[in-house]
Amino acid sequence: MNETSEAQRHAQKMVKKKAARDKIMATKTGQKGLIIVHTGKGKGKSTAAFGMIIRHIAHGMKCAVVQFIKGGMATGERDLIVEKFSDLCAFHTMGEGFTWETQDRVRDTEMAGAAWEKAKSLIRDASNSMVLLDEVNIAIRYGYLDVEDVVRFLENEKPEMTHVVLTGRNAREEIIEIADLVTEMELVKHPFRSGIKAQQGIEF
Numbered sequence: 001m002n003e004t005s006e007a008q009r010h011a012q013k014m015v016k017k018k019a020a021r022d023k024i025m026a027t028k029t030g031q032k033g034l035i036i037v038h039t040g041k042g043k044g045k046s047t048a049a050f051g052m053i054i055r056h057i058a059h060g061m062k063c064a065v066v067q068f069i070k071g072g073m074a075t076g077e078r079d080l081i082v083e084k085f086s087d088l089c090a091f092h093t094m095g096e097g098f099t100w101e102t103q104d105r106v107r108d109t110e111m112a113g114a115a116w117e118k119a120k121s122l123i124r125d126a127s128n129s130m131v132l133l134d135e136v137n138i139a140i141r142y143g144y145l146d147v148e149d150v151v152r153f154l155e156n157e158k159p160e161m162t163h164v165v166l167t168g169r170n171a172r173e174e175i176i177e178i179a180d181l182v183t184e185m186e187l188v189k190h191p192f193r194s195g196i197k198a199q200q201g202i203e204f
Helices: 003-026 045-058 076-084 105-124 136-141 147-156 173-178
Strands: 035-039 063-067 089-093 130-134 163-167 181-184
Touching: 035 045, 035 173, 045 063, 045 076, 045 089, 045 130, 045 163, 063 076, 063 105, 076 089, 089 105, 105 130, 105 136, 105 147, 136 147, 136 163, 147 173
Parallel strands: 035 163, 035 181, 063 089, 063 130, 130 163
Antiparallel strands: none
C-alpha cells in the first residue's frame, strides 16, 4: 500500500469515527452540578481538583476551597489563589495537620466540624459554581465527620448547578454511591519509597 492510499484510508476511517462520535455527542444535552470524588492511594487527587478550581477562575466563575486536614504550611495553590484570585475563590484552610501530627482527636473533630459548617455555607451559596472539599474523605474515614450527614446534605441541600469535589483516600461507599464522577488514583511508583521527601512545586 502506497502512502497516498494509506492516507486516504486513514481519512475515511476518521470521517466514520467523527460521525459516530458526533452522533453520541448530540444526545448529551443535559447539565447539572456534579458530585465529584477523587480517591485512591495514588498521588494527584488534590492536584486534579485544584486544576478544576483554576479552570473556574480562568472562566471568571466563582468558587471556593475548604481544606479539612492540611494545616498552616504554605502551598503554591493556596498562595496563588489567595494573593491573585481571592475575588473569585474563597480559600479556607480549616485543619491543623494530619492526626498523627496533632495527636488530639477531640481537637481534630472540632476543627473538622467547623470546616464542615463552613463548607455547607459555601455550598448553599448558589453563586459558587464549585466548592472543593479537600481531604474531606480523610476526615470522614477517621470519624471526625458523620458520613450520613455529609450524604444527606449533598443530596438535599446542594444547589442544582453547584459542583462539589471531595478528595482524599478511602472514600466511603456511601459517598461513591451518590457521586456523578469518581476517579481512583492508582499508585504505581512513588519517590517517597526511594527516600525522596515532599518537594516544592510537586507536593506543595
